[in-house]
Amino acid sequence: MAFEKSSVFGLGTGIYTLPDIAAILNLPHAKVRRWMHEYWKVHFGKADQIAFSDGTGTELVTNFYTLIEFFTFYQLRALGVTAQKIVRAHQVLEDVYKTAYPFATSKILTDGKEVLFKGEVGDIIRADETLQITIKEVLEPFCKKIEFDDDSLAKRFYPFGRDSEIVIDPHRQFGQPVISNTNILTETVYNLYRGGESTDLIARIYDLPTTQVQDAIDFHRHVA
Incomplete structure (x- = not known):
């Protein structure tokens, strides 16, 4: 699907440099820089979608939803999901949830092999082109550090968990x-x-x- 192209920033979107993302998510700067250029700008930031970042080089900045998507991407990679499956799932979930930021929703689940999400009737559906229903026990959302709003989109992020201030x-x-x-x-x-x-x-x-x-x-x- 096509999304209306718009600025990466607006009221309440946050502004984050690559070092900000690396510090908040406790990730190596080089990894964050590579992911931004290889995945967000190439795979997720197509010409017919919204812009995921602004600026270039050391002045490149992005928004809160992309920060959360980085967190989700990292969690999926840490659980062994391949980058190819993550990119494919992101494209499918854009259509399912009608958002350019599907990895910033509370409905993303994983079994460590496929990217999964809650379907309209509460089933767990494999997020690939076939959208096959997967007969699996419902898994707890792994994004426990994220607070979501009523629309299931990320609202706040607690880098040290909810027990931290x-x-x-x-x-x-x-x-x-x-x-x-x-x-x-x-x-x-x-x-x-x-x-x-x-x-x-x-x-x-x-x-x-x-x-x-x-x-x-x-x-x-x-x-x-």
């Missing part, structure tokens, strides 16, 4: 990591800590629990 929310601070339920950038907290301020003082400055301050520090220590 760090969230990637495209409606807050252009999608950069913030402390949950605030507009406080984790980088701001971390820079104060690196400058010699104690966690207790930072917590008092921003009226935060020390656990949230520590989560922000731990996040940047992890991605450094």
